[in-house]
Amino acid sequence: MSDVLTSSPALEARGLVRRFGRTVAVSDLSLSIAPGELYGLVGPDGAGKTTALRLLVGLLTPDGGEARVAGAVSHAAGGALRASLGYMPQQYSLYGDLSIDENLRFFGDLFGLSSTNFRERVAHLLGITQLTRFRDRRADALSGGMYKKLALACALLHRPRALVLDEPTNGVDPVSRRELWELLYTLVDEGLAVLLATPYMDEAARCHRVGLLQGGRLIAEDAPAALVRAFEDLAYFVTAADRDAAEAALHDLPGVRALSPHGPGLRVIVAAADAEAFRRRFASADMRWHLEPTAPDFEDVFLMRSIDAE
Ligand SMILES: Nc1ncnc2c1ncn2[C@@H]1O[C@H](COP(=O)(O)OP(=O)(O)O)[C@@H](O)[C@H]1O
Ligand SMILES: [Mg+2]
Numbered sequence: 001m002s003d004v005l006t007s008s009p010a011l012e013a014r015g016l017v018r019r020f021g022r023t024v025a026v027s028d029l030s031l032s033i034a035p036g037e038l039y040g041l042v043g044p045d046g047a048g049k050t051t052a053l054r055l056l057v058g059l060l061t062p063d064g065g066e067a068r069v070a071g072a073v074s075h076a077a078g079g080a081l082r083a084s085l086g087y088m089p090q091q092y093s094l095y096g097d098l099s100i101d102e103n104l105r106f107f108g109d110l111f112g113l114s115s116t117n118f119r120e121r122v123a124h125l126l127g128i129t130q131l132t133r134f135r136d137r138r139a140d141a142l143s144g145g146m147y148k149k150l151a152l153a154c155a156l157l158h159r160p161r162a163l164v165l166d167e168p169t170n171g172v173d174p175v176s177r178r179e180l181w182e183l184l185y186t187l188v189d190e191g192l193a194v195l196l197a198t199p200y201m202d203e204a205a206r207c208h209r210v211g212l213l214q215g216g217r218l219i220a221e222d223a224p225a226a227l228v229r230a231f232e233d234l235a236y237f238v239t240a241a242d243r244d245a246a247e248a249a250l251h252d253l254p255g256v257r258a259l260s261p262h263g264p265g266l267r268v269i270v271a272a273a274d275a276e277a278f279r280r281r282f283a284s285a286d287m288r289w290h291l292e293p294t295a296p297d298f299e300d301v302f303l304m305r306s307i308d309a310e
Contacts, residue, residue, distance in 0.1 A: 013068075057164050086160035108122070129153050165194065
């Protein structure tokens with residue numbers, strides 16, 4: 001019995017489909033997140049991240065397939081689900097005119113925590129989020145980072161087994177962003193399953209495993225480093241003060257699959273099979289720019305997987 005329990009996924013989607021009118025927001029989505037795993041659902045605006053998360057936490061009913069949290073079917077589980085799940089929506093979810101303390105109390109009552117348990121959890125959560133000093137401050141007077149930390153504390157009050165976060169660092173300054181990430185790592189180390197949605201590639205690269213979402217479909221899934229290792233193209237960096245001219249000239253060289261502005265130049269993705277021809281043409285075409293091979297990164301992976309999937 002305990003084997004079954006420990007090996008069962010904390011969060012699971014099987015063939016999930018959700019439409020809004022003629023828009024297919026989520027299409028045949030399957031994923032499985034284990035206890036202690038930090039999984040990132042990555043994709044641009046409109047990819048279907050929020051819809052996928054809302055299906056998983058039972059706020060939306062699927063048109064097809066099934067979502068489960070700790071084994072219970074999400075849209076049918078009601079209160080049982082709430083006990084094992086913490087959810088932080090993308091939009092504001094707290095009471096702006098209530099203080100930190102009052103917001104926590106509201107969620108404590110909602111989850112039916114005993115007063116001893118509540119006091120202990122609040123002390124712990126305010127401690128790890130470094131919000132203790134501000135507990136009398138109204139939520140709408142908090143900075144972006146503090147607001148998100150409070151939302152996280154509220155979602156964690158009842159010790160859920162799975163945490164679902166929709167763009168948790170949106171509107172958060174870099175320092176608070178790093179603190180939030182450290183907090184997430186601590187939580188997964190303690191065995192929590194975390195599913196987060198993000199449009200940021202640098203954040204995706206910090207997850208144990210990522211799913212790349214495009215047009216509601218999962219187009220790739222693996223550990224970020226494994227996806228980078230499997231990258232088949234070559235990446236180059238071209239230093240060019242006159243970027244537009246360089247871009248126009250590079251555009252037609254053999255094997256060039258993508259060009260994007262990058263610092264004082266351009267990042268160029270070249271098909272491996274054409275790399276030699278590309279370099280030869282670059283050298284012979286009177287190019288006045290400097291060409292340098294560079295290691296592919298997760299952003300390159302996402303870009304090329306997206307182009308390939310189109
Ligand atoms: N309630 C809704 N009504 C109509 N269309 C929606 C609704 N929610 C989402 N969509 C559409 O579904 C697609 C996916 O949206 P969403 O899940 O919010 O993506 P993301 O979170 O990745 O930005 C978009 O085309 C969006 O316009
Ligand atoms: Mg969203």
